[in-house]
Amino acid sequence: MANSKSTGLSGAIVNQAMLDSFRKLDPRSMVKSPVMFVVEIGCVITLLLSFDPNLFGGHYGVGSGERAFNVVVTVILFITVLFGNFAEAIAEGRGKAQAESLRKSKTDLTANRKLPDGTYENVPATTLRRGDIIRVVAGESIPADGEVIEGLGSVDESAITGESAPVIRGAGGDFSSVTGGTKLLSDELVVRVTADPGESFLDKMIGLVEGASRQKTPNELALSVLLAGLTLIFLIVVDTLDPIARYVGGNIDIATLIALLVCLIPTTIGALLSAIGIAGMDRVIRFNVIAKSGKAVEAAGDVNTLILDKTGTITIGNRLASEFVPVGSHTEKSLIELAVLSSLFDETPEGRSVVELGKEKGVAYIREEFIEAKNVEFSADTRMSGLDMADGTVVRKGAVDAIRQFVQQNGGIVPDDLEEKTNRIAGEGGTPLAVVKGNDVYGLIYLKDIVKPGMRERFEELRKMGIKTVMCTGDNPLTAATIAKEAGVDDFIAEAKPEDKMRLIKEEQAQGKLVAMSGDGTNDAPALAQADVGLAMNTGTPAAKEAGNMVDLDSDPTKLIEVVSIGKQLLITRGAITTFSIANDVAKYFAIVPAMFLLYVPQLQALNVMHLTSSRSAILSALIFNAIIIPLLIPLAMKGVRYRPMSATSMLIRNILIYGVGGVIAPFVGIKAIDLVITALGLAHI
Numbered sequence: 187m188a189n190s191k192s193t194g195l196s197g198a199i200v201n202q203a204m205l206d207s208f209r210k211l212d213p214r215s216m217v218k219s220p221v222m223f224v225v226e227i228g229c230v231i232t233l234l235l236s237f238d239p240n241l242f243g244g245h246y247g248v249g250s251g252e253r254a255f256n257v258v259v260t261v262i263l264f265i266t267v268l269f270g271n272f273a274e275a276i277a278e279g280r281g282k283a284q285a286e287s288l289r290k291s292k293t294d295l296t297a298n299r300k301l302p303d304g305t306y307e308n309v310p311a312t313t314l315r316r317g318d319i320i321r322v323v324a325g326e327s328i329p330a331d332g333e334v335i336e337g338l339g340s341v342d343e344s345a346i347t348g349e350s351a352p353v354i355r356g357a358g359g360d361f362s363s364v365t366g367g368t369k370l371l372s373d374e375l376v377v378r379v380t381a382d383p384g385e386s387f388l389d390k391m392i393g394l395v396e397g398a399s400r401q402k403t404p405n406e407l408a409l410s411v412l413l414a415g416l417t418l419i420f421l422i423v424v425d426t427l428d429p430i431a432r433y434v435g436g437n438i439d440i441a442t443l444i445a446l447l448v449c450l451i452p453t454t455i456g457a458l459l460s461a462i463g464i465a466g467m468d469r470v471i472r473f474n475v476i477a478k479s480g481k482a483v484e485a486a487g488d489v490n491t492l493i494l495d496k497t498g499t500i501t502i503g504n505r506l507a508s509e510f511v512p513v514g515s516h517t518e519k520s521l522i523e524l525a526v527l528s529s530l531f532d533e534t535p536e537g538r539s540v541v542e543l544g545k546e547k548g549v550a551y552i553r554e555e556f557i558e559a560k561n562v563e564f565s566a567d568t569r570m571s572g573l574d575m576a577d578g579t580v581v582r583k584g585a586v587d588a589i590r591q592f593v594q595q596n597g598g599i600v601p602d603d604l605e606e607k608t609n610r611i612a613g614e615g616g617t618p619l620a621v622v623k624g625n626d627v628y629g630l631i632y633l634k635d636i637v638k639p640g641m642r643e644r645f646e647e648l649r650k651m652g653i654k655t656v657m658c659t660g661d662n663p664l665t666a667a668t669i670a671k672e673a674g675v676d677d678f679i680a681e682a683k684p685e686d687k688m689r690l691i692k693e694e695q696a697q698g699k700l701v702a703m704s705g706d707g708t709n710d711a712p713a714l715a716q717a718d719v720g721l722a723m724n725t726g727t728p729a730a731k732e733a734g735n736m737v738d739l740d741s742d743p744t745k746l747i748e749v750v751s752i753g754k755q756l757l758i759t760r761g762a763i764t765t766f767s768i769a770n771d772v773a774k775y776f777a778i779v780p781a782m783f784l785l786y787v788p789q790l791q792a793l794n795v796m797h798l799t800s801s802r803s804a805i806l807s808a809l810i811f812n813a814i815i816i817p818l819l820i821p822l823a824m825k826g827v828r829y830r831p832m833s834a835t836s837m838l839i840r841n842i843l844i845y846g847v848g849g850v851i852a853p854f855v856g857i858k859a860i861d862l863v864i865t866a867l868g869l870a871h872i
């Protein structure tokens with residue numbers, strides 16, 4: 187998205203986030219993060235104690251210092267809550283700014299809607315309903331999401347994708363879908379509207395980037411419950427400190443107990459949890475992928491199996507005819523003529539390239555002369571295309587096994603040299619297409635397809651992450667094996683029909699694995715819906731876009747690999763900050779509890795490794811450290827932990843070392859430093 191790329195963290199976003207931090211103090215919003223809600227309650231209690239230190243019973247000796255201490259604790263707690271709110275607000279900020287610019291591309295559109303009598307009326311775009319037929323001419327904005335049913339034109343989708351190069355949209359095939367808010371640059375399109383008002387792609391996108399429809403993901407929920415549990419445990423721990431203190435002859439005031447509690451509960455991760463999730467979705471959006479839910483992004487991080495198409499994903503995709511190979515007694519010339527004829531109305535890249543190569547070799551037909559013939563479009567199910575001639579002759583080209591079956595069904599026999607020549611092409615990684623007239627096979631078209639550069643390395647990375655890659659192709663087993671080997675995928679299935687993909691997904695899921703795939707055609711839709719991560723291409727059919735839980739605006743199927751990396755990074759970041767947060771809390775316990783009891787139990791001096799000035803300054807230093815660690819970690823929460831491909835186990839060990847050990851050490855250093863400052867300022871005995 188052009189607009190998002192330029193929307194960094196501008197001053198406006200920061201100002202807005204500061205305002206929002208106060209707005210989020212509303213308990214109804216705070217309660218969504220139980221840990222931070224406890225801090226807010228603590229803050230209210232110490233605030234009350236600032237007015238009346240004896241509010242909850244007067245057995246604690248009250249001096250003027252008592253009140254001042256309560257005030258200071260209240261202020262620090264208040265700032266802690268604000269920091270947490272700010273983290274969430276700043277993470278939401280970028281999305282809000284982006285939503286604003288998206289909204290601009292939807293205002294005041296009008297549409298030409300078809301009336302039952304076939305004429306058109308001009309209506310506001312907001313009145314369009316699913317199923318309406320509209321006409322758009324060059325220069326106009328497309329007023330609604332839809333499927334082109336007539337015409338072909340170039341469309342500027344930059345409002346949505348940020349990509350300035352126009353794209354072709356036309357009736358039929360997998361490039362038929364148009365998005366409301368984009369602009370038709372040439373020609374004229376008749377479009378069937380596919381979304382009711384408020385449910386358009388743009389509306390959904392605005393909702394998503396704004397976080398309006400953001401719900402806690404299952405993982406996030408589980409972590410929240412864990413954090414709430416920890417909070418409860420510490421509540422009990424802190425509660426028992428008072429009787430212990432009294433037993434050893436001292437007493438601890440309520441503000442100190444609250445301060446201690448806040449230091450011990452996992453406030454760091456509690457404050458940053460939702461920011462981490464929002465930032466993850468945001469990162470996906472900046473890759474021009476729209477995730478329909480945070481759950482989808484998270485699932486991407488847990489994916490075990492990646493199903494990839496061969497053509498266009500692993501290979502460059504415009505398979506081009508490079509050679510004609512006659513079989514049996516047929517001449518090259520007669521094969522070329524038949525091949526070109528079979529491709530005359532075939533608009534696929536494969537079909538076009540056959541016509542091109544034929545022309546180079548001196549064979550060209552004029553479409554108008556065959557207007558009587560019936561065009562048989564290519565389909566992934568039949569894996570053939572061709573013409574039914576006016577005189578009843580049937581001309582087909584297609585996958586060799588499909589043609590072989592076709593011939594046998596028609597009572598013919600395939601020439602002996604077909605297999606050997608097929609194997610030669612397939613063995614080189616090419617796609618052989620057999621050409622047949624009636625039941626007579628004339629020969630083969632050699633379609634060349636090249637593995638995209640860098641694929642091997644990417645699959646190597648995925649393997650290191652423990653992800654299995656499976657290539658799925660309609661091509662023959664030999665071609666598939668050659669390309670699979672060259673690209674370095676773990677497994678492949680060949681001669682696959684769309685329903686085979688579905689079966690593969692179900693098989694993997696039955697073993698408890700999470701599966702990701704990408705697709706664009708209507709026949710991909712069921713599999714896209716079944717997969718845990720279904721990345722639909724923006725150029726794809728509305729059915730595919732509806733079925734997937736992500737849409738790639740650039741329509742690049744290899745993005746699936748990036749999406750998986752972003753999902754992994756999200757999970758790892760969350761894990762790392764949780765580890766850090768809990769390690770921190772444990773360290774704080776050992777840093778401050780000895781200092782607190784020192785007055786009553788001098789023997790604790792042995793444990794008082796930090797030599798903090800006083801128990802008051804120990805508490806305040808820990809509390810201040812606890813607060814400032816939140817904004818210090820916001821950049822990490824937003825950017826994500828740097829991430830290298832490796833197995834989940836090595837990642838875990840690495841993170842425990844860095845964030846666990848780091849989390850234990852950091853408070854000792856930080857608290858000591860703050861204690862020195864407090865002492866220097868003469869506040870240690872407040």
Ligand SMILES: Nc1ncnc2c1ncn2[C@@H]1O[C@H](COP(=O)(O)OP(=O)(O)OP(=O)(O)O)[C@@H](O)[C@H]1O
Nearest residue numbers: 495496497534564566569570571584585659660661
């Ligand atoms: N235009 C066409 N006309 C006739 N046959 C075709 C045409 N395009 C492809 N085929 C044949 O149909 C097979 C299946 O095509 P399909 O597009 O379903 O899968 P694919 O492109 O081989 O693999 P992938 O699933 O990776 O895209 C191809 O392998 C090829 O043999």
Ligand SMILES: [K+]
Nearest residue numbers: 448449451453
């Ligand atoms: K804490």
Ligand SMILES: [Mg+2]
Nearest residue numbers: 495497498660
């Ligand atoms: Mg294909």
